[in-house]
Amino acid sequence: QVQLMESGGDSVQPGGSLTISCAVSGFAVRDRCMGWFRQAPGEGREAVAVLYPTYSGRQSRYYSSFAAGRFAISQDNDQNTLYLQLNNVRPDDAGVYYCAATHSRHCVGGYLPPASSIDSWGQGTQVTVSS
Secondary structure: OOEEEEEOOOEEOOOOOEEEEEEEEOOOHHHOEEEEEEEOOOOOEEEEEEEEEOOOOOEEEEEOOOOOOOEEEEEEOOOOEEEEEEOOOOHHHOEEEEEEEEOHHHOOOOOOOOHHHOOEEOOOEEEEEOO
C-alpha cells in the first residue's frame, strides 16, 4: 500500500529555517520523481521542488523560482524519506506543504510537474510564518 506521511510542519519566524519530512512506504523514493507542493489559503497547489533519477543513475533537482536559493530538497534512500529544508522563510511561504510522487518522465529535463500529473499525495503538513 502506497503511503506518504509528512511531518515537521511548525510555526517559524520570518528569516528562520524549518525542515519538513515525508516518510514513504509502498515504493522506493529513488525510483520516482519526488516533490513538494504547497497550497496557501484560497490558492491552488503549486510545485516547490522536485528530485528525480536521471538516465545516468544520478539524481537531479529542480526548484521553483521562489524556492531556488532558499529551499533544499533531499532524500534518504535507506530511510525512504524525502525532506525539504526551508531557509530564510518569508510570510508568503506559509501554507500546507504536500509530499508528492509521480513518474520520472514528468520531471526529466528539469520540469516542475503539474499537480494533475501527481499520482500519490501525502496528507500535508502546515507551515506557519509568524513573528
